Amino acid sequence: MKQSQLFTKTRKEAPKDEVAKNAELLIRAGFIHKEMAGVYSMLPLGFRVLNKIIGVIRKEMNAIGGQEMSLTALQDKNLWEATNRWDDGIVDIWFKTKLKNEAELGLGFTHEEPLTALMTEYVDSYRDLPIYAYQFQTKFRNETRAKSGIMRGREFLMKDLYSFSKDEKEHEEFYEKAKKAYGNIFNEVGIGDRTYVTFASGGSFSKYSHEFQTLTEAGEDTIFVSEEKKIAINKEVLNDEVLGDLGLDKSSLVEKKAVEVGNIFSLGTRFSESLNLKYKDETGSEKFVIMGSYGIGSGRLMGTVAEILSDEKGLVWPMSIAPFHIHLILLNDKENKASKAADEFYVELARKGIEVLYDDRDLRAGEKFADSDLIGIPVRVVISEKTIAENVVEVKDRKTGEVHKVSQEEFIRTFGFK
Amino acid sequence: MKQSQLFTKTRKEAPKDEVAKNAELLIRAGFIHKEMAGVYSMLPLGFRVLNKIIGVIRKEMNAIGGQEMSLTALQDKNLWEATNRWDDGIVDIWFKTKLKNEAELGLGFTHEEPLTALMTEYVDSYRDLPIYAYQFQTKFRNETRAKSGIMRGREFLMKDLYSFSKDEKEHEEFYEKAKKAYGNIFNEVGIGDRTYVTFASGGSFSKYSHEFQTLTEAGEDTIFVSEEKKIAINKEVLNDEVLGDLGLDKSSLVEKKAVEVGNIFSLGTRFSESLNLKYKDETGSEKFVIMGSYGIGSGRLMGTVAEILSDEKGLVWPMSIAPFHIHLILLNDKENKASKAADEFYVELARKGIEVLYDDRDLRAGEKFADSDLIGIPVRVVISEKTIAENVVEVKDRKTGEVHKVSQEEFIRTFGFK
Numbered sequence: 080m081k082q083s084q085l086f087t088k089t090r091k092e093a094p095k096d097e098v099a100k101n102a103e104l105l106i107r108a109g110f111i112h113k114e115m116a117g118v119y120s121m122l123p124l125g126f127r128v129l130n131k132i133i134g135v136i137r138k139e140m141n142a143i144g145g146q147e148m149s150l151t152a153l154q155d156k157n158l159w160e161a162t163n164r165w166d167d168g169i170v171d172i173w174f175k176t177k178l179k180n181e182a183e184l185g186l187g188f189t190h191e192e193p194l195t196a197l198m199t200e201y202v203d204s205y206r207d208l209p210i211y212a213y214q215f216q217t218k219f220r221n222e223t224r225a226k227s228g229i230m231r232g233r234e235f236l237m238k239d240l241y242s243f244s245k246d247e248k249e250h251e252e253f254y255e256k257a258k259k260a261y262g263n264i265f266n267e268v269g270i271g272d273r274t275y276v277t278f279a280s281g282g283s284f285s286k287y288s289h290e291f292q293t294l295t296e297a298g299e300d301t302i303f304v305s306e307e308k309k310i311a312i313n314k315e316v317l318n319d320e321v322l323g324d325l326g327l328d329k330s331s332l333v334e335k336k337a338v339e340v341g342n343i344f345s346l347g348t349r350f351s352e353s354l355n356l357k358y359k360d361e362t363g364s365e366k367f368v369i370m371g372s373y374g375i376g377s378g379r380l381m382g383t384v385a386e387i388l389s390d391e392k393g394l395v396w397p398m399s400i401a402p403f404h405i406h407l408i409l410l411n412d413k414e415n416k417a418s419k420a421a422d423e424f425y426v427e428l429a430r431k432g433i434e435v436l437y438d439d440r441d442l443r444a445g446e447k448f449a450d451s452d453l454i455g456i457p458v459r460v461v462i463s464e465k466t467i468a469e470n471v472v473e474v475k476d477r478k479t480g481e482v483h484k485v486s487q488e489e490f491i492r493t494f495g496f497k
Numbered sequence: 498m499k500q501s502q503l504f505t506k507t508r509k510e511a512p513k514d515e516v517a518k519n520a521e522l523l524i525r526a527g528f529i530h531k532e533m534a535g536v537y538s539m540l541p542l543g544f545r546v547l548n549k550i551i552g553v554i555r556k557e558m559n560a561i562g563g564q565e566m567s568l569t570a571l572q573d574k575n576l577w578e579a580t581n582r583w584d585d586g587i588v589d590i591w592f593k594t595k596l597k598n599e600a601e602l603g604l605g606f607t608h609e610e611p612l613t614a615l616m617t618e619y620v621d622s623y624r625d626l627p628i629y630a631y632q633f634q635t636k637f638r639n640e641t642r643a644k645s646g647i648m649r650g651r652e653f654l655m656k657d658l659y660s661f662s663k664d665e666k667e668h669e670e671f672y673e674k675a676k677k678a679y680g681n682i683f684n685e686v687g688i689g690d691r692t693y694v695t696f697a698s699g700g701s702f703s704k705y706s707h708e709f710q711t712l713t714e715a716g717e718d719t720i721f722v723s724e725e726k727k728i729a730i731n732k733e734v735l736n737d738e739v740l741g742d743l744g745l746d747k748s749s750l751v752e753k754k755a756v757e758v759g760n761i762f763s764l765g766t767r768f769s770e771s772l773n774l775k776y777k778d779e780t781g782s783e784k785f786v787i788m789g790s791y792g793i794g795s796g797r798l799m800g801t802v803a804e805i806l807s808d809e810k811g812l813v814w815p816m817s818i819a820p821f822h823i824h825l826i827l828l829n830d831k832e833n834k835a836s837k838a839a840d841e842f843y844v845e846l847a848r849k850g851i852e853v854l855y856d857d858r859d860l861r862a863g864e865k866f867a868d869s870d871l872i873g874i875p876v877r878v879v880i881s882e883k884t885i886a887e888n889v890v891e892v893k894d895r896k897t898g899e900v901h902k903v904s905q906e907e908f909i910r911t912f913g914f915k
Contacts (some may be wrong), residue, residue: 121567149539209502
């Protein structure tokens with residue numbers, strides 16, 4: 080798209096009340112807009128990144144048999160009373176509202192209850208299982224404190240998958256598949272090397288849950304990392320028993336700040352018992368369904384990438400989730416030679432299916448370069464009177480800063496999707 | 498996808514409290530799930546239809562220069578007080594909630610206020626205009642009565658576009674473009690022939706707004722249709738002045754029930770004045786931005802298609818928004834000949850990019866056919882011992898009921914995307 084058409088502009092400064100680096104950069108670059116603490120709108124550039132992240136996650140969820148659907152935000156009190164999660168004394172992050180008849184409703188902060196209840200209408204026999212259902216859905220959490228930008232929102236898009244299995248064996252097999260799929264996702268969005276499968280509290284139905292913790296000083300969690308085994312332990316559960324289970328020595332672990340970018344939980348029959356989700360096995364006897372939940376905050380993931388992969392000049396997106404593949408910069412001359420060449424190159428790239436943000440604006444080179452660095456599209460391509468004279472385009476890698484010159488033909492031939 | 502994997506099943510009956518035909522059919526066929534009155538979750542089949550509808554709308558919105566983004570549900574009271582739309586006495590469909598510090602928040606029932614406020618950060622000069630921004634976003638409306646299934650929800654997905662123009666001329670040009678784009682959308686989803694541009698109240702800043710009303714007894718609106726001019730007048734504004742403006746005689750009009758599937762409004766400076774959205778024109782003098790809003794309820798559109806295009810056997814989707822293009826039905830024999838042939842054909846169709854729901858379940862032919870009619874995929878293809886012996890597949894058009902036999906090769910060659 081032509082940058083002259085894009086309605087956002089970069090800003091010198093983020094709002095004064097914004098303290099998180101991820102949000103500060105994303106606001107300055109025009110990716111998000113702060114509505115209030117912990118509540119951010121997605122502007123066109125941010126919307127594109129979020130959609131790419133959704134695409135990466137969706138591919139992996141479909142590959143492990145996930146069926147996509149979409150539950151509602153408005154929640155029926157009765158369902159949550161059945162699992163004892165309605166009371167604000169027990170769950171302290173509810174947003175609640177009311178129908179005109181004064182009946183109380185909640186805004187979903189997670190969706191185990193409605194999906195378990197829904198499944199009672201579709202699960203009858205062992206032949207109906209396993210089921211893996213997921214959604215990208217807006218969650219509402221009434222956080223007391225919301226100062227981490229889009230890394231901890233009061234309203235945010237989350238991918239949550241729920242598994243429904245016949246027995247522990249079937250559950251465990253899927254759980255391991257999901258763990259692997261999560262690893263693939265964090266690799267693909269460029270934070271795999273600093274993301275650790277982290278042992279955390281399992282609640283009442285399993286010894287551990289698994290968090291995916293990404294190292295960053297901006298994280299709100301503390302973990303103890305074993306570099307050797309590429310795993311970590313959440314500080315909350317660090318004790319001799321856990322160390323023993325994992326065969327780790329405390330002295331070999333390094334304490335780090337991290338953000339939880341994903342988590343997977345074995346839920347056992349916690350919800351199926353409360354909401355009566357049963358199936359008949361081969362012998363006709365009734366059993367409770369074994370469940371698991373698997374979450375990734377898509378907005379948080381975007382914030383984490385923004386926080387970690389940025390540098391002093393701005394955002395640095397990996398190609399997989401960049402808002403555009405290429406930032407084409409026109410430095411115009413008096414005779415409009417560069418303008419003509421850049422217009423043509425823009426059309427040609429688009430024809431090849433390459434996504435281009437084309438800076439066709441009437442601004443000085445320095446301003447355009449600064450904007451480009453701030454926005455962080457992985458490849459910058461400059462066309463100017465000078466590059467035309469040399470019959471090349473100037474290509475700069477946003478991450479490494481490396482610059483080289485190639486012909487247009489060579490560029491298109493070798494670009495691929497790095 | 499294989500139907501044996503799909504977690505939903507058809508049901509003989511909808512919930513007893515469901516009175517709307519669209520919801521009854523969609524629930525029985527496993528497209529949606531009723532959480533409470535006016536609040537429906539999208540199950541995998543329904544989610545696919547909704548996404549196709551989104552695709553149709555998105556294409557048209559992008560074609561007229563729309564930039565996609567996503568605002569939040571949680572709304573800041575201050576913005577709505579500035580436009581005098583916070584008070585429940587003035588807007589009686591708010592859902593409201595509270596932060597922990599007791600600060601009141603609203604759940605957006607529309608988004609003029611936050612987007613207008615947002616634009617004050619990006620609009621400065623005439624060079625920044627026009628802007629067309631849109632989103633598919635969940636709206637919350639605390640309806641007293643919600644008995645029309647997904648044709649009137651308390652929580653529903655809506656496409657809303659807002660235009661920001663320099664002057665009336667620029668505004669009018671876009672308004673006409675949007676009107677045309679809306680016509681394209683309703684044509685493409687199969688209800689164009691019974692959808693009328695309908696003159697309705699324009700509010701304080703323009704004489705008329707334009708509704709897109711689709712004829713159906715299930716509609717909550719009453720309109721007066723001019724078949725000759727292919728336009729209509731909403732009963733609410735039917736008077737001599739309107740008739741005069743449109744050059745219509747009351748005796749030529751026919752009274753009909755209809756559902757409002759879309760609407761476009763000129764907002765003038767109603768919101769830009771309240772929220773101080775100004776720009777500097779070529780002479781440097783400040784002017785208020787001229788706005789318009791353009792809505793389509795995507796869920797309502799799905800419900801309307803379900804309501805109107807269905808027959809006594811079930812749903813009838815047009816190819817453009819069908820959950821799958823083809824329903825492949827296996828009628829197996831003892832030697833599994835048909836099963837082998839159907840498996841292979843399924844893979845081949847998928848390879849061609851044709852979306853297939855493959856009924857590989859172990860059920861009687863009658864049950865499979867009844868399910869297929871209820872689900873309403875436009876083309877049904879049967880493979881059985883008999884069709885194999887004849888070296889054909891049996892193809893049935895869901896809408897017309899016409900059946901014909903062709904070879905597999907011929908079917909693939911001629912299928913295209915009808």
